Amino acid sequence: MQLGQRQLLTTTRETKSGLYLADATGAEVLLPGKYIPENVKTGDKVEVFIYKDSEDRLVATTQTPKITLHQFAYLPVKTVNAYAAFVDWGLDKDLFVPYKEQPQKLIAGKSYLFYLYLDAQTDRLAASANVGRFLNNDNLTLQANEEVEIMIWEPTDLGYNVIINHSHRGLLYRNELFTPVQIGETHTAYIKKIREDNKIDVQLQKTGYDNIEPNAAKILEQLKNNKGFLPLTDNSAPETITQQLQMSKKTFKKAIGLLYKQQVIRLAAEGIYLNEEK
Numbered sequence: 001m002q003l004g005q006r007q008l009l010t011t012t013r014e015t016k017s018g019l020y021l022a023d024a025t026g027a028e029v030l031l032p033g034k035y036i037p038e039n040v041k042t043g044d045k046v047e048v049f050i051y052k053d054s055e056d057r058l059v060a061t062t063q064t065p066k067i068t069l070h071q072f073a074y075l076p077v078k079t080v081n082a083y084a085a086f087v088d089w090g091l092d093k094d095l096f097v098p099y100k101e102q103p104q105k106l107i108a109g110k111s112y113l114f115y116l117y118l119d120a121q122t123d124r125l126a127a128s129a130n131v132g133r134f135l136n137n138d139n140l141t142l143q144a145n146e147e148v149e150i151m152i153w154e155p156t157d158l159g160y161n162v163i164i165n166h167s168h169r170g171l172l173y174r175n176e177l178f179t180p181v182q183i184g185e186t187h188t189a190y191i192k193k194i195r196e197d198n199k200i201d202v203q204l205q206k207t208g209y210d211n212i213e214p215n216a217a218k219i220l221e222q223l224k225n226n227k228g229f230l231p232l233t234d235n236s237a238p239e240t241i242t243q244q245l246q247m248s249k250k251t252f253k254k255a256i257g258l259l260y261k262q263q264v265i266r267l268a269a270e271g272i273y274l275n276e277e278k
Helices: 208-225 238-245 249-261
Strands: 006-014 018-022 028-032 045-052 058-061 072-080 084-087 095-098 111-118 125-128 147-155 159-164 168-173 186-194 200-203 265-268 271-274
Touching: 006 028, 018 045, 028 045, 095 111, 111 147, 147 168, 159 200, 208 238, 208 249, 208 271, 238 249, 249 265
Parallel strands: 028 058, 095 125, 168 200
Antiparallel strands: 006 018, 006 045, 018 028, 045 058, 072 084, 072 111, 084 095, 111 125, 147 159, 147 186, 159 168, 186 200, 265 271
């Protein structure tokens, strides 16, 4: 039984309380009646999430949690008292956040970034808002230009701290953002640079030639939507290019250079024209 994870288990027997499910070792867990899918019979496989109920017993549910063990998620706080907070994580039973795992006072109705861990003393699932202590950049296997998943964590003077692959800390620079981002959002990103101290810079677009073709396609789409013309040139202000195309001026110049070389566009003093024959 993998506490805090979704897994496929086999139905073994039915009782008044619900269905019992078993893993490969024969260990069983109860799936209460209200969670049983229609037309399930003995021997069928059922995907469930395993957690503990209020009486500290393992229990299964077919509800989908918003967070699983050793993962991060942006979740709303439902209630707060002097000892703990309780978070909506998509299950009937709210998720427990100990007072010691609240670096700031949590407020009911607001959302925060949490990490789901297994408490060593109680062997229960709990959440922590002190997410930084669960990130480690000591032993990295990442490489420059590698595609990763990031979660927006917190704003900084330079941009945003991000969580990389639910494991590492990284930085997304504000001056390289061409669309707004929000805390808790996940994005596909790329490793820009790994520094000597293992600090990681990330960006939302690929670097170099890999980034030219998708941006060239974006320019073509804009040209087609604007009757074959865009009032942008090499002399256009970077802010104007970013506002209209959500890309840097450097990327814009590379992309139009490729389109011009392929004779897809015509460059003029007043802007870019789409070649009709293309």
